[in-house]
């Protein structure tokens with residue numbers, strides 16, 4: 001048998017400790033027997049009755065089996081001292097009905113053959129002499145004629161969010177950063193999730209596509225979002241998980257809607273491009289450069305063999321994506337980018353899937369880390385400086401590549417510096 005846990009939504013605690021709450025009242029429950037869970041779903045104090053719900057509203061217990069009626073009492077801490085003694089000895093150990101009833105502010109109703117639940121609130125449980133032991137202020141009880149048994153209550157805390165990581169994580173500085181994520185497929189979806197987890201202030205999600213069945217094995221979004229626009233679904237999904245990050249969704253195509261993107265870039269700190277086509281990556285590089293904003297481009301090359309994250313900062317001696325690729329070609333390295341035109345595949349005969357989802361997530365997470373580090377370095381957090389600008393990661397050993405793609409082993413990483421702009425570059429040159 002599993003221990004029963006009672007859940008009290010935070011509103012319930014407020015109604016219980018209110019100065020005009022009185023010393024007793026009634027409660028109702030919803031329960032899930034297979035989980036050993038009981039939700040306190042209604043509480044009546046001396047002023048009124050209140051429905052209580054778990055956050056989010058979709059929590060299954062909110063519509064769980066009705067669990068009957070019970071009572072709550074304000075009690076002396078001594079009763080919770082008893083609760084501590086009996087629960088420590090196991091759930092089969094109880095106190096007698098009379099011993100329990102004697103410590104209540106009001107006569108206890110006969111539990112009959114079935115028994116009922118009670119909730120007790122001991123405001124002085126954290127004061128001497130009870131402050132030495134973990135005596136709780138709230139306790140639950142199963143009241144039967146034979147004995148009264150204790151159970152634990154977990155109270156929903158006030159939301160405190162990511163600020164509780166201060167000062168170990170620079171939450172305040174990241175709260176003012178806006179990142180535009182272009183492409184929220186497998187890599188971009190993972191990157192956006194990671195960025196929200198880092199406590200970024202604002203995310204602008206840009207992608208014109210819908211979530212379809214073939215996406216599912218390599219996407220952070222679950223099945224219930226099938227058919228929705230990826231940006232809308234990801235916004236809702238992340239709002240559920242990371243309430244600290246403000247998220248805006250745009251069903252734009254970075255190539256066809258370049259004017260709209262240009263306008264959005266005014267309010268963007270960094271652009272993170274995670275699309276797998278050549279044209280959107282070039283467009284992102286170009287638009288970011290012209291807007292004077294850093295761009296991070298993440299992709300997986302060589303049929304899933306190599307992960308790559310390039311950081312393009314709009315500095316006079318740092319070239320754009322095309323300049324970087326041209327410099328590699330001049331050094332004798334094959335440009336891996338055109339193969340990206342085939343993307344990571346849809347699983348059809350003509351378009352087989354190459355990279356596995358978790359490898360794409362790995363690169364998405366790295367891209368998010370590099371994006372956040374770029375923002376933190378700009379804010380003066382030099383502990384977050386990156387070694388260089390162009391990261392390649394071995395996902396599988398690939399033959400026939402030259403530097404910086406000749407990684408040799410799974411797990412090898414290499415950082416290469418930026419290369420200067422070409423004299424005739426239409427992106428890096430004066431407009």
Ligand SMILES: [Zn+2]
Pocket residue numbers: 319320321322323421422425426427428429
């Ligand atoms: Zn250039």
